[in-house]
Amino acid sequence: MGFSCLLQKMKTKIPRGELWIAGEILKELGLEQTQESLITLSSSIGSDICFLSYTNPIQNLPINSGEMTTLINRADALGLVSGVTVDGPFERTIREHDFWEVIKWFSSDPERLDEQLKKNAELAAIELMAADNAGADVLILCDDIAYNRGLYFSPELFKRILLPLYRRLRNLIKSDKPVGFHSDGNIETIITSLIDEGYSMFSLEPEAMNLLELCRRLPENIVILSGIKAEWLMGPDLEDNEMAAIFRYIDDLKNSCKLILASSCGLSDIRSLKKLQEIYRQLE
Template sequence: MTKVERILAVLEGRPVDKLPKGEFYLEDELVRKLIQEKNSLTPSRIDLEEKDEAYERLGIDALVFMPEKGKEEPWQELATWRLKKDYFLFALIDGPFQGVGYGYEDFMEFLMDTRDEEKLQDLIQKAMNKSLELGKKALVAGAHGILIADDIAYNHSTYVSPTILRNNFFPHTKELMDNLNGEALELRGEKVPFFFHSDGNILSVIKDLKGMGFQGIHSLEPVMDMAQIREEAGDMCLMGGYDLSWFFTGGISKAEELLQEALKGPYIFGSTSGILSGDLEPEPIIKVYDFVDEYFKTEK
């Protein structure tokens, strides 16, 4: 199976030859460690081939690209990877909660304003117009899927009530998805998969996300119980779930606990943050990622 075939098979509930893995990216310093670059005193810029070597070492199938700010072609890097490599490529765009919230200097003021649908309408529309244009360009650049990033939660719950999200924000998310799927149908003759990213505890709205048409959820921080996530998500594809701190304490045992629940449905293994940072050492990462492959072989 190719990487793209593997991800699509998981999303469709079909058998796969190995458990797919996905991350946003690896920071350059970690890439250097993984490929054992010797020129550490005057490190050169890490190029595509070196990143690819590191991703291949971990068996990564899916990558997530963010738009390059201030550039006429915000998805040039994604387009280059689509041309030269065979990874499943997600393009990340903001959802309405995050898209508007980032424009406030005072986050608490934003949270107060979330109750005022009329006040928010213009702000949400501007944010969604921006995300729609970025999403269209991402599809043209070759994105296989769209990841809508909308940090709606913290450790205990969503920042605002699920009712406010359902009334004032989720309809705009659904409209964004519908518009981009319409664009995908025109460009390719088929829809694209949508994943939802949020940190924190989103248990109370997982069924809402499924109802909107999201095929997957990313992050899955350990503030939520994985068994509960799977129960709420049903046959949605889960992605992430492995906390970066576990590379220091827990390692393989934490990966095994995660896999026991996550693999009760479609799953893409990866970290909760999506970004493997440069301060991590390669040895524990390699051990965990290799263990994931072995576990899947014995359990499938």
């Protein structure tokens, strides 16, 4: 389909897509544990964008195998925009080491922190360039650097330590395709810095940030990949009055920004998938 076509679709409907779909859902639906099954599922539930990854736990893809290109072509044949998510340097570093140990390095061992982040930024760079070359329509750098009240470190440390790495990663992509950013938690203090570096799509956690207020202050070209709260997918079944409030929230968000409807938490089980499908159905 291409991302430009998706932007055109926004004039008549709210596009949809999920960053993460658990393998348990594929199993319960009788689908193979492959990323092609993610494409099949995305198409079957009426998504407009399907997200793939070289390091998806459902199925890892070798960088030089050509498999990503094959999957992107498959998504395109089904009329889906293809997105590829790439874990960022902070995410990779805390996966290798204890979270609190890494946080301490910001003050106790900045040289080791710098070494580890740069090493993992190189790994992210390889995946970003491979995804770009494979023909992905959208690229998303995923680095969980925040919790509900703000960053795990000061905005000043972010700008000095992580932002230069994010700048280099963004600058690797010379085409005009959108490069986005995902983090759990509240990243309001640094989102302008990311926009200034050329990131133009943001997967944000609606429980942690006032998206309506934020969107009114963002440039018009910024796309928000969000709008579905975790409690709607994981909590008890929704009453009619709760569903009406959900649609008012989504409608207000759509009128405040370029919106691709998605959750930040992802789909963890078949129940969350069915609740998502119900929201989709009632939005029609």
